[in-house]
Amino acid sequence: MSTMRQLMLAPDEQAMLDGDRGPAVAMAMRLVVGVAKAAGAERLLPVDSAHVDGCLYHGRAGLDFAERLAELGGRVAVRTTLNVGSLDLLHPGLVRADDELAHHARRLMDAHVALGCEPTWSCAPYQLSHRPAFGRHVAWAESNAIAFVNSVLGARTDRYGDFFDLAAAVTGLVPDVGLHRDAARRATLVLDCGPCESLLVEDDTAWAALGALLGELAGTRVAALTGLPGDLADDGRTEDRLKGLGATAASAGGVALFHAVGVTPEAPTLHAVADAAVPVRAVTPGDLRAARERLTTATGDTLDAVTLGTPHFSVSEFAELAGALGDGPPFSDSVTVYVSTSRAVLAEAERRGHLEPVRRAGGRVLTDTCTYVTPVLAPGTRTVMTNSGKWAWYAPANLGVDVVLGSLPDCVASARAGKVVRHDLRWQ
């Protein structure tokens, strides 16, 4: 078609495609160029870093791709962190993988490390160390990490995923399309959260509920949220809440970027991210109540397990959990409590003394993977409580369990009581 835009490669990029930097770079470049043409890109952009999620085992093709690149002598060209795998390499007893899954999942994780990726095994690489600077281009995969790096850090990634993320890491290049470009980062929808401010200040589940509503209203569009309380310099509290909001919005819709006006760095004012003509939708407490109810499928008060840490638990969340546990009673024998986190956060939380109360209460800490992507919950688990909107969104279909969304204090109270306890008065 005569209207088709043409991809122009710089001389060094053409040389990579022609094999001047070896067969692995050429193979990765064929994928980058093929996807760039399909996306209508006119040029490629260099990236500072990558976050790769192809290390979770979905089948033979993912393993063949990573091992082929490694056999060809491939090496990542930029700093590259790794998303969760299918196994907990630090606590091998926790994942009930059959021999074949365990074998292939391990080979897949090893192939990524052989390519020079950092064995972070976390869906929240932005906690602690991998924090791209404002305005820089990166190639990140994993929907919650994409939403976080775009929205909370103000770096720029489009939605990347299996195969392409690794190809971008090996070449250090992405197509100049989508959320790398200014125009695509403007909001086309404004949600005024002012009417819900007191709920949002008091209860973290309001942020999960708002994420579900945002996903349902925005789909894949960029929204600006006004009236959100919070400050990114408050030692992690607001970051944790925005992590939960973005993860749920990315699950319920396809949100890859949102602006919290006055909170996130790209949106000091509404004017900075949205034209005056963009329609405003008020979010009422009734909207949040309805969204929160959609994230709960269980009807009774029976409880088998509690899952925390989707996306991975942060150091500040461990501090909050340790504070809630204090010297109080342990968890009920009939409820298993899992906390999913990265090995880096685990080490830091340990150093700060936040792990001792969790272990004393009977909690199990899972690293390198997550309770909703690999077999961890005991067979026969029927009802699970979580503080995560993302977990609540996916688990009923993925794991066949009923779910209850509750705040961290209510998750602790329920795990101790052996049944669902929710202090819902403020929601009435």
Add this chain to the structure above:
Amino acid sequence: MTSGGNDRTGTAFRGTPLCPGVAVGPPLCLEEPLSFWGGVDAQGRVVDVHHPQHGAGLAGAVLVMRSGRGSSSSAAVLAEQIRAGAAPAAIVLAEADSILVAGTLVAAELYDVQVPVLTLTPRVYDRLAAAAASPRASALTARVDVDDRSATVTLGGAR
């Protein structure tokens, strides 16, 4: 050149190439977008219970679907289905989809199996979808030819 036209071999629909290859198969038009991750099983059957064509088999068909949907893991799932011989023979879209293209490009690279992908303009797509959804469609054969410069779907008569 995006218009269709009749000739002796059938009705040709011209579009934009996304992934090269040649394929022939019965057309299967999906009424709604489908996520390969979580929406299609290892045998290529639609298992998304919310999808109106739940239970349909995609293996070997020329899949006509307005757009892709959902998780980026669809690339790995599609590549795995191509490896296992359970994938569509070709994919015809109205909106370009980088995730599906990543899956077909990688499968071509690793397994030397080509699943061509192209887009049609919405108007041409609607005409193809109408033809592929007609009661006579089960008797039709779709031929897909995609190279670097051109992309064509040709609907022909009885197989």
